Amino acid sequence: MSENKRIVGIVPARGGSKSIPRKNVKLLGGIPLIAYSIEAGLRSKYLDRVIVSTDDPEIAAVAREWGAEVPFMRPAELAGDLATDLPVFEHALRWLEEEGYRCDAVVQLRPTSPFRPPACVDEAVEVLLSGNADSVRGITPSGQNPYKMWRIEDGMMQPLLDSEFAEPYNMPRQELPDTFWQTGHVEVIRTATILEMGSMTGHRIAPYVLDPAYAIDLDNELQWKFAEYVLDHWKLEIVKPNSSTK
Incomplete structure (x- = not known):
């Protein structure tokens, strides 16, 4: 735990997954998916609590088994497909x-991004504690540059982005600005950003850049099969719970 700050980890895990049924408790490498995110929170030197927010009794039971608190059940109206x-x-x-x-900040650990480097959570927290950002968000270099992306209007292609460049879609990618996309590995948000600003980010959003090798959501x-392959064949250093203690 930080010497002067109270920081809580929250793992959001509703029960109604459609694309992968019962995803949060499905076994990945012999371990429930949600356990990876719980373990990432438990290993942090800054978090003094790791809490799972769920509407689902089975998820709650599994979360407790793997060391998280489930002090409340999430209301059904906050657990639908369109819940934000x-x-x-x-x-x-x-x-x-x-x-x-009352905590000073909260760390969101999404179960759908289970492969975290060991220092991920603590480094992201340190970014927030060392500056004046409203929040910190995990990002990784984007695989495709949005300057080369399109939308279709009235049957014709239009650039996705307005640009200071003439025809950026015809430029070498090396001449375009570096771009990033947000992952679900870690988000650190000041409590005031959520409760006073009514935002999950605020206006000042600091980056925490992750190696693209970890960017598996x-x-x-198909993504699940790829994650299983990564566990079996890649030497990727991740926070992984110890199943032998269960």
Whole structure:
């Protein structure tokens, strides 16, 4: 735990996954998917609590088995397919305040991004603590540059982005600005950003750049198969729970 700050980890895990049924408790490498994110929080030297927000009793039971707290059940209206992060985190933080626990910042650990470098959480927290950002978000270099992306309007292609360059889609990629996409590995948000600004990011968003090798998000069966392959064949250093203790 930080010497002067209270920081809580929250793992959001609803029960209604459609693309991969029961995804959060599905075994990946013999371990429930959600356990990877719980373990990443438990190993952090800055987090003094790791809490799972879920509407699902089975997920709650698995989360407790792997060391997380589940002090409340998420209301059904915050667990639908279109549920967004902000009300989920407002609910969790308000519940904790009513319990008498007020934190300075929260770390979101999404189960769908299980492959985290060992220092990921602590390094991201340190970015927030060392500056004046409202939040920190994990990002990785984008595989495709958005200056070369398109939308279709009235049957014709239009550049996705307005650009200071003439025809950036015809330029060598080396001459275009570096771009990044956000991953789900780690987000560190000041409590005031959520409860006072009503935002999951605020205006000042600091980057935490991850190696693209870790940028595996599990949203469909093909990605799941790839994650299994990575576990079996890549020597990727990740935070992985110890199944032998369960």
